[in-house]
Amino acid sequence: MIMNGFNGLNLSLGNLSLLSAAKTRSISSENRSGGKGKGGMAAAAPDGPARDLGTGWKCHAWDAIESGEVFELADIAGAGAIQSIWITGCICRDMILRIYWDKREVPSVECPLGDFFASPWSDPEKPKTETQFYPQVNSLPVAVNPRNGMNCFWEMPFRHHCRMTLENRNPKNKACVYFQINYTLTEIPENAAYFHAQFRRVNPLPYKSVYTILDGVKGHGHYVGTVMGWGVNNSNWWGEGEIKFFIDGDTEYPTICGTGTEDYFGGSYNWDLGGYRTYSTAFLGMHQVIRPDGLYNSQHRHAMYRWHIMDPIRFEKDLEVTIQALGHRKEGRFLPGQDDICSVAYWYQTLPAEPFPPLPDRDYLEIV
Numbered sequence: 128m129i130m131n132g133f134n135g136l137n138l139s140l141g142n143l144s145l146l147s148a149a150k151t152r153s154i155s156s157e158n159r160s161g162g163k164g165k166g167g168m169a170a171a172a173p174d175g176p177a178r179d180l181g182t183g184w185k186c187h188a189w190d191a192i193e194s195g196e197v198f199e200l201a202d203i204a205g206a207g208a209i210q211s212i213w214i215t216g217c218i219c220r221d222m223i224l225r226i227y228w229d230k231r232e233v234p235s236v237e238c239p240l241g242d243f244f245a246s247p248w249s250d251p252e253k254p255k256t257e258t259q260f261y262p263q264v265n266s267l268p269v270a271v272n273p274r275n276g277m278n279c280f281w282e283m284p285f286r287h288h289c290r291m292t293l294e295n296r297n298p299k300n301k302a303c304v305y306f307q308i309n310y311t312l313t314e315i316p317e318n319a320a321y322f323h324a325q326f327r328r329v330n331p332l333p334y335k336s337v338y339t340i341l342d343g344v345k346g347h348g349h350y351v352g353t354v355m356g357w358g359v360n361n362s363n364w365w366g367e368g369e370i371k372f373f374i375d376g377d378t379e380y381p382t383i384c385g386t387g388t389e390d391y392f393g394g395s396y397n398w399d400l401g402g403y404r405t406y407s408t409a410f411l412g413m414h415q416v417i418r419p420d421g422l423y424n425s426q427h428r429h430a431m432y433r434w435h436i437m438d439p440i441r442f443e444k445d446l447e448v449t450i451q452a453l454g455h456r457k458e459g460r461f462l463p464g465q466d467d468i469c470s471v472a473y474w475y476q477t478l479p480a481e482p483f484p485p486l487p488d489r490d491y492l493e494i495v
Contacts, residue, residue, distance in 0.1 A: 149313035217302035247356025262415035320475035328469035348476025349439035358467030368451030
């Protein structure tokens, strides 16, 4: 399937004009199989908005996921790569995204839906006027657009099979989702690794403990991104903590040691320009601040991302990533934070990968 040495992957403005033998396919509610010439075939419902127009006029634009159901978003056979994902509807911690590569029984991606798209505090029960709960993200691999259009452009290659599911953990309510998964069928090079994403949360972080973003990784790969949601449980500045990457057998001391939380996410000096100043760029951002409202929203909450696209953290055998919760106390001393912290780690690696820690239950994930 390679034409003149090009398989249609790793696209950029520099190679966008090159022809290949790759086949473009897309899965949505209007074409659940992704089959060629199989889109828009649903019949119009007798009482639906297309009842006067018939088949082909937006007759099945969304799907309902029942309470407790694991809904199959995609089931793709063959070799290829996911190239983009768009999804909207019910974006919250009740919705769990999982992706399985090449018939593996354990997922390589397991994450609440909003967190995967760098939106850890998204809450559909908040009034639509509270735009702070649907922050805009203007980055290269992830874009979140008004009101809550979630977009992902991570390239995700697979050699034999891709299965993508969405679980509705809500015990009472069904969820409405609109989605479009664009992919290509093509030959995958031998040195292409598999995409992984893992969610974690600790609330609160025990005193003098270090927050673990990722551990237990075995294999050959590279780390490509971090999303964090940080609920601050003390006054004063909270972001002095260092991020650390323990690579290939590092024990007490890491190979990479950062200088502060806001430094890692590309800011400096507390993000303070007369108060917290948000930003969202191609590779990094502190794109959301939820401020106390004087009534129910009593804590500061922040959302941040850092994509290691131009500077991936490479490992050959193993990787561990941690970050300190560190603030200021009196007498010029540091205060170990006891904050509400969540994260998503993104990386590529060879298979088989180690199973993830169990995802916390619904109550533990809830945003209160």
